[in-house]
Amino acid sequence: MKFSDVAMSLKASEIRELLKLTTMPEIISFAGGLPAPAKLPIEDMEKVDVEILRKEGRQAVQYGTTEGYNPLREKIAKRMKSAFGVDCTAEDLIVTAGSQQGLSMLAQIFLNKDDIVLVESPTYLGAINAFKLVFPTIHEVPTDDKGIIPEALEKILAENDRVRMMYVIPEFQNPTGVTWPLERRKAVMDIMNKHEIPVIEDNPYSRLRYDGERVPTLKSMDTKGNVIFLGSFSKIFMPGFRIGWMVANPEIIDKVVKLKQAVDLQTSSFGQRQASFYMDMFDLDKHVETIRKLYGERRTLMCDCMKKYFPEGVTFTYPEGGLFTWVTLPEGIDAKELMPKVLEQNVAYVPGGPFYPNGGHANHFRLNYSNMPPERIEEGIKRLGEVLKRELGK
Amino acid sequence: MKFSDVAMSLKASEIRELLKLTTMPEIISFAGGLPAPAKLPIEDMEKVDVEILRKEGRQAVQYGTTEGYNPLREKIAKRMKSAFGVDCTAEDLIVTAGSQQGLSMLAQIFLNKDDIVLVESPTYLGAINAFKLVFPTIHEVPTDDKGIIPEALEKILAENDRVRMMYVIPEFQNPTGVTWPLERRKAVMDIMNKHEIPVIEDNPYSRLRYDGERVPTLKSMDTKGNVIFLGSFSKIFMPGFRIGWMVANPEIIDKVVKLKQAVDLQTSSFGQRQASFYMDMFDLDKHVETIRKLYGERRTLMCDCMKKYFPEGVTFTYPEGGLFTWVTLPEGIDAKELMPKVLEQNVAYVPGGPFYPNGGHANHFRLNYSNMPPERIEEGIKRLGEVLKRELGK
Numbered sequence: 001m002k003f004s005d006v007a008m009s010l011k012a013s014e015i016r017e018l019l020k021l022t023t024m025p026e027i028i029s030f031a032g033g034l035p036a037p038a039k040l041p042i043e044d045m046e047k048v049d050v051e052i053l054r055k056e057g058r059q060a061v062q063y064g065t066t067e068g069y070n071p072l073r074e075k076i077a078k079r080m081k082s083a084f085g086v087d088c089t090a091e092d093l094i095v096t097a098g099s100q101q102g103l104s105m106l107a108q109i110f111l112n113k114d115d116i117v118l119v120e121s122p123t124y125l126g127a128i129n130a131f132k133l134v135f136p137t138i139h140e141v142p143t144d145d146k147g148i149i150p151e152a153l154e155k156i157l158a159e160n161d162r163v164r165m166m167y168v169i170p171e172f173q174n175p176t177g178v179t180w181p182l183e184r185r186k187a188v189m190d191i192m193n194k195h196e197i198p199v200i201e202d203n204p205y206s207r208l209r210y211d212g213e214r215v216p217t218l219k220s221m222d223t224k225g226n227v228i229f230l231g232s233f234s235k236i237f238m239p240g241f242r243i244g245w246m247v248a249n250p251e252i253i254d255k256v257v258k259l260k261q262a263v264d265l266q267t268s269s270f271g272q273r274q275a276s277f278y279m280d281m282f283d284l285d286k287h288v289e290t291i292r293k294l295y296g297e298r299r300t301l302m303c304d305c306m307k308k309y310f311p312e313g314v315t316f317t318y319p320e321g322g323l324f325t326w327v328t329l330p331e332g333i334d335a336k337e338l339m340p341k342v343l344e345q346n347v348a349y350v351p352g353g354p355f356y357p358n359g360g361h362a363n364h365f366r367l368n369y370s371n372m373p374p375e376r377i378e379e380g381i382k383r384l385g386e387v388l389k390r391e392l393g394k
Numbered sequence: 395m396k397f398s399d400v401a402m403s404l405k406a407s408e409i410r411e412l413l414k415l416t417t418m419p420e421i422i423s424f425a426g427g428l429p430a431p432a433k434l435p436i437e438d439m440e441k442v443d444v445e446i447l448r449k450e451g452r453q454a455v456q457y458g459t460t461e462g463y464n465p466l467r468e469k470i471a472k473r474m475k476s477a478f479g480v481d482c483t484a485e486d487l488i489v490t491a492g493s494q495q496g497l498s499m500l501a502q503i504f505l506n507k508d509d510i511v512l513v514e515s516p517t518y519l520g521a522i523n524a525f526k527l528v529f530p531t532i533h534e535v536p537t538d539d540k541g542i543i544p545e546a547l548e549k550i551l552a553e554n555d556r557v558r559m560m561y562v563i564p565e566f567q568n569p570t571g572v573t574w575p576l577e578r579r580k581a582v583m584d585i586m587n588k589h590e591i592p593v594i595e596d597n598p599y600s601r602l603r604y605d606g607e608r609v610p611t612l613k614s615m616d617t618k619g620n621v622i623f624l625g626s627f628s629k630i631f632m633p634g635f636r637i638g639w640m641v642a643n644p645e646i647i648d649k650v651v652k653l654k655q656a657v658d659l660q661t662s663s664f665g666q667r668q669a670s671f672y673m674d675m676f677d678l679d680k681h682v683e684t685i686r687k688l689y690g691e692r693r694t695l696m697c698d699c700m701k702k703y704f705p706e707g708v709t710f711t712y713p714e715g716g717l718f719t720w721v722t723l724p725e726g727i728d729a730k731e732l733m734p735k736v737l738e739q740n741v742a743y744v745p746g747g748p749f750y751p752n753g754g755h756a757n758h759f760r761l762n763y764s765n766m767p768p769e770r771i772e773e774g775i776k777r778l779g780e781v782l783k784r785e786l787g788k
Contacts, residue, residue, distance in 0.1 A: 001592060001620065002558055003649065004528070007503040010652040037452040045455065049443035058431040061439065061632040097491060101658040108527070109401040129656040133502070134398070164396055198395060226395065238455040240663030255397065258404040262523040264495040264658075269634025271662050 006133055028380035030367040031348040033174070033323050035239060036298075037371070039291050044282050045238075045274065051281060052273045064269045066261050067253075068095025068245070072276035076231065076245050083207060085220035086229065088247050094256055095267050099204055099232045099244040103167075104130040105259050106200055106228060109252070110165045111136045118156065118166040120148055122326075122355035122364070124174045124202065127167055131357075138357040139163070145317075147173070147180030150187040157195050165198040170218060171206040172322025175355045175366040179320050182215050193224050198252075204232040204244075205322035207288050210296030212320045225249035233275050235323065236288050241271045295323065295370045302369040302377050309385030311394040316367075323370045326352070328363060330392065335365040338391060345383040400527055422774035424761040425742040427568070427717050429633060430692075431765070433685050438676050439632075439668065445675060446667045458663045460655050461647075462489030462639075466670035470625070470639050477601060479614035480623065482641050488650055489661050493598055493626045493638040497561075498524040499653050500594055500622060503646065504559045505530045512550065512560040514542055516749035516758070518568045518596065521561055525751075532751040533557070539711075541567070541574030544581040551589050559592040564612055565600040566716025569749045569760040573714050576609050587618050592646075598626040598638075599716035601682050604690030606714045619643035627669050629717065630682045635665045689717065689764045696763040696771050703779030705788040710761075717764045720746070722757060724786065729759040732785060739777040 052060050067073065073090035080086040080093075096102045103126065111117055113135040119127065121140030131138060139160070142152040147170060157163060168188075170180040180188070192199050201218040219229040225248075232244040246256060260266070278284065299319060306316050306327070316327045327349075329335060336351035352364025369377060446454050461467065467484035474480040474487075490496045497520065505511055507529040513521065515534030525532060533554070536546040541564060551557055562582075564574040574582070586593050595612040613623040619642075626638040640650060654660070672678065696719060700710050710721045721743075723729060730745035746758025763771060 001590060001645075002504075004502065004504055004506050004509070004558075006653070007649045010649055010656075032457070034457055037456060040452045040455050042447050042452055042455060046444050046447050049447070050440050053436050053440050053443070058434045058436055061434050061436060061634040062431060063426070063428055063628075063633045097658040097662075100656075104657045108398065110396075110398055112398050115398070126656070126659070133653075133656055134400075164398075196395060234457075238664075239457045240455040242658065242660065242662045251395075255401045255404055259400070259527070262404075262494075262520070262527055263498045264491040264636065265520070266636065268491075268636045268662050268665050270632075270668070271665060274664070 005135070009132065026346050027348055028346055028372060028376045028383070029348045030369070030372065030380060031350045032371065033235070033368050034371040035235060036291065036294060039294060040238060041282065041287055044278065048274055048277045048281055052270065052277050056273060060270055060273050062269060064266055064272070066094070066257050066266050068267060069269065069272040069276060072272045075276055075279050080229070080247060084203065084217045084229070084231075086217060086247065092250065092253060093245050093247045094253055094260065095272055096244045096246055096260070097264065097267050098234055098242045099202060099230045100126055100130065102230045102244055102246045103127050103200070103202070104133065105256050105263065106165070107131045107134050107136070108259060109255050110198060114162065115164040116160055116162045118153070118163060119357065120168055120173065122175055122352065122361065123167065123357070124169060125354050127202070128354070128357045131167070137162075140356065140358060143178070145178055146184045147178055148184070148188055150184070150191060153188060154191055157191065163195070163197055165200060166192060167200045167202065168218070169202045171203060171215070172208065172319050172324075174322070175324055175350070175352065176326040177317040177319025177322055177324050179215065185215065185218055185221065189218060189221050192226060196224065196226060199227045200230060201227055202230045204230075204235045207236050208292050208295055208323070209321035210292065210299055219247065228252060236291070237275065237278065237284065241274055243267065243271055243275045298369040298372070298374065298377060299325070301374055302367065302381060305378050305381035309382045311385065311389045311392050313392055314388055323368050325367050325369065327365050327367060329388070331363055333391060334362040336362060338387065341387050341391070342384060345387060347380045347383050349384070399529070403526065403529075420740050421742055422740060422766060422770045422777070423742045424763070424766065424774060425744045426765065427629070427762050428765040429629060430685065430688060433688060434632060435676065435681055438672065442668060442671045442675055446664065446671050450667065454664055454667050456663060458660050458666075460488070460651050460660050462661060463663065463666040463670060466666045469670055469673050474623070474641060478597065478611045478623070478625070480611060480641065486644065486647060487639050487641045488647055488654065489666055490638045490640055490654070491658065491661050492628055492636045493596060493624045494520055494524065496624045496638055496640045497521050497594070497596070498527065499650050499657065500559070501525045501528050501530070502653060503649050504592060508556070509558040510554055510556045512547070512557060513751065514562055514567065516569055516746065516755065517561065517751070518563060519748050521596070522748070522751045525561070531556075534750065534752060537572070539572055540578045541572055542578070542582055544578070544585060547582060548585055551585065557589070557591055559594060560586060561594045561596065562612070563596045565597060565609070566602065566713050566718075568716070569718055569744070569746065570720040571711040571713025571716055571718050573609065579609065579612055579615065583612060583615050586620060590618065590620060593621045594624060595621055596624045598629045601630050602686050602689055602717070603715035604686065604693055613641065622646060630685070631669065631672065631678065635668055637661065637665055637669045692763040692766070692768065692771060693719070695768055696761065696775060699772050699775035703776045705779065705783045705786050707786060708782055717762050719761050719763065721759050721761060723782070725757055727785060728756040730756060732781065735781050735785070736778060739781060741774045741777050743778070
């Protein structure tokens with residue numbers, strides 16, 4: 001039996017493998033990016049599900065269009081304005097099976113083998129895995145604590161004529177937690193608009209801001225139709241429904257719709273209605289406000305604990321929002337090799353190396369603070385600190 | 395903005411475009427492959443949804459594993475034995491976003507550009523679209539009213555060394571309604587086992603048999619682990635949940651799981667539980683029995699009406715099960731060109747040409763009989779017959 005080049009290149013995502021571990025109750029898991037279970041509004045969902053079936057009846061479980069359930073698309077279009085400052089209509093967007101499907105479809109739409117896709121360094125592991133399926137060259141653009149460095153980007157574009165798209169998470173980045181300030185966004189968009197290269201703006205977290213001022217999305221500054229915005233209900237509502245969306249110019253949406261027809265026909269008719277009816281019957285923004293407060297407290301607690309328990313020489317980011325902080329160990333210490341010792345203490349993180357598509361940078365790991373209650377955050381960071389102290393001989 | 399070769403090759407699926415038409419209530423639609431809405435057990439679903447939320451709570455809406463929800467996988471494994479004669483365990487299968495996702499992932503797993511995939515001639519349009527994304531050579535194997543002709547298959551394999559997989563629907567084929575008898579299945583499997591080439595057995599309809607004896611599945615005759623079985627709840631339960639599954643040898647399942655991680659992470663946690671809890675709380679086979687009876691009556695009625703209203707020179711298949719019958723017009727009459735005249739009468743079918751990946755054969759169309767009530771079947775076939783009579787000058 002012969003497999004394709006794609007099949008031979010597949011490696012398991014370390015995040016997904018780690019998620020399996022996190023189902024063991026004794027593990028204090030800072031891996032994964034799971035919302036806090038206690039805050040998922042499942043009591044409301046009973047009412048929502050019954051209402052869907054009574055009001056829509058069989059339409060709710062029948063086949064639907066590839067573009068998505070129209071009332072949901074209309075609500076998302078309105079939300080694009082109120083939450084993200086973007087003017088668009090239902091026709092400018094398609095509902096996807098989470099943002100992950102958006103990423104894999106965009107790679108198929110824009111990249112031939114060996115074409116270049118630019119990413120932040122480091123970047124979201126799931127995006128790397130999705131892009132790799134089409135065998136592109138993944139070019140890491142140097143970043144600092146304000147995101148992509150414009151001069152570095154300009155230089156890469158001057159030296160490479162096969163750049164076909166750029167993928168970024170300008171708000172509370174995964175894995176670093178970094179947010180691009182306005183000037184940086186403008187500078188990068190000026191460059192990308194000049195070169196007319198599509199920019200994928202992945203925006204799953206921006207409603208979860210704990211400090212500082214809201215910064216305009218790249219899509220809201222898009223004058224040439226080059227920005228493709230990926231949104232998701234996974235971090236602000238229910239991850240298990242697998243409902244995301246993509247906003248882009250009509251030419252791109254048209255191609256994505258046709259691709260999705262071949263890929264999975266459509267996203268769940270019922271799942272789309274669960275998001276749509278919930279927004280009709282309850283106040284999504286109020287729910288977001290609840291989890292925003294909770295996650296903000298956990299972010300602060302985790303950073304305070306790291307300050308308290310981590311040895312000197314270990315640094316970490318203090319994110320203004322989102323779900324992750326990024327820890328840097330002294331050069332030469334490999335977070336993946338350290339993993340068994342950490343797991344021995346029933347603590348889990350995601351080693352940082354895989355977030356760099358071209359390797360290296362083993363001295364980082366990613367911590368999630370949204371999923372664990374305060375006492376487990378403190379206990380977990382304490383245990384982690386002890387492992388690190390032993391490792392650093394402190 | 396530059397698109398990829400994949401993007402430039404995309405065409406909209408005619409079936410999906412037609413499904414849009416069928417939402418207009420005045421259309422008597424024999425297009426699509428929708429289950430009868432009146433029989434979808436949505437009253438039961440209210441109980442199911444409430445029970446899911448009360449029993450599983452937040453797990454039901456949280457992220458889950460890529461392989462799928464274990465209790466569902468276990469139930470499907472049991473069902474593989476009782477309904478399809480296949481011995482397997484939960485580990486031998488993955489839950490997919492409908493069979494369509496199984497098809498697109500298998501193309502990615504087995505086919506490089508220009509590799510050969512064998513299909514029945516004609517074959518399922520959605521499979522053609524999924525396969526085309528990886529730019530294979532789609533080779534149509536000649537078929538008769540018993541399925542693929544073994545001698546033709548043998549000859550193709552002798553002459554081509556780049557055949558990497560075969561895709562077939564041996565039971566109530568889409569679009570023709572043809573079922574392969576046992577001897578034919580054995581002959582084809584003997585050939586494929588000798589060549590050790592993967593066989594995708596797409597089996598969405600086999601529980602919907604109206605006449606004749608059950609025939610063993612290809613997977614039940616698989617001694618070498620070459621058969622990949624695709625199952626689906628779409629035709630026997632709820633299409634809008636988008637829940638299907640794939641049974642294959644562990645090496646293949648491992649690769650598909652890794653691919654799915656990159657493609658969409660996982661199928662809806664809640665959707666999978668809807669299928670699983672329904673099977674616990676209600677009798678799926680009893681539901682299947684209800685729709686089997688209903689569709690069987692509609693099959694008979696549609697064929698009787700075609701006999702009564704279609705002019706001489708127009709032939710059609712009399713399927714033993716499934717959802718479709720296949721109509722053949724005299725050579726030279728193009729079913730696609732006829733479409734506007736048919737739509738003018740508020741009737742819809744799917745023109746047959748697109749079911750042939752390499753073109754030609756425009757003198758066919760596919761009719762679905764599961765979705766329309768009896769009086770509309772009779773009225774629609776009558777109107778269709780009138781158009782055909784005018785066209786044939788009879």
